[in-house]
Amino acid sequence: MALSSLATVADLEAAMRLDAGSLSSTQADLALRRASARVRRYLGQDISLVADDTIEVPGGERVLAVPQRPLVVDGTHTLTVVEISVPGSVETTLTENRDFTRLGNELTRGYPWYAPTRTMGWPWRQQQGVWAPKVRLTYSHGYAEIPDDIVDVVLDLASMNLSNPENLRSISIDDYARTFASETIGNAALTPGHKSDLRPYRRPAFSVAPS
Template structure:
């Protein structure tokens, strides 16, 4: 998706963008604006000057550095912390769906459409039809191998800070 605009809660050093992968280049600029709340002041933030980006995480300055714009703005806020709200306009997602993801989606669609009523077998007089066990059970669900194939595309639900 191109130029998706969202408002995220700030107040910390790291701001995680919810959709991945982030696409940031000349045709797809990353625009970050800190919203100061009741005053209505909006501050445009620039990558490299006001924050650093690593993947989908935008990080304010480290609290042990000399105070700079990277430490937070305006200066009366705690150092190295985003404003209470941050508006981000960015592009994300794949230009084309990866082949392995498309294969899994199509396999689930075939499974669901080949036996939409989840029948094991159907018999009418001398006619009998039997479905494979893979097509039975609560609609199409991911197998363990499909889950493993999709794991690289998932983002972490949480992170553990090193001690």
């Protein structure tokens, strides 16, 4: 499923101080998609709200950090956690506050409430109180409303692309001359300032990756 852009055409027109409808919707949409893709690639996050995403991640530790953040659990968005043990790939659905606890984006495994059996790998192949070798998560993640500092970066990148669509270094017409910023040449790229603004949302290097 394609993710939507992290800002709207109306936002872009306002950022560029243009009247509503001034931008070609095709060009504006393309600029916003490209800018959103660059931001998502840098962050390693979807950012937009995604509901009921199912993914398998490696376990083996006491604490499991969900790959996509923030984790959203409320009356509309539920969290389903299934341990996949070896041998036999036995699947066990766990219950929050009985088998594990949740704090922010981290799930901490408790001791099993059920009687361990050899089929489930307890205790011969798996230490009690840690996650099974593989865990299946069905969870919701991201922001229903994109944070303003992320929107600002996307709009800045999109504005750069639209201000220099032909990737020119400079332009001169009669007595008029303009030199474009280097960031707008060869497609707008994230600047050190952009990266600093985005850093609080970036996936930590130690976060688990999809298997």
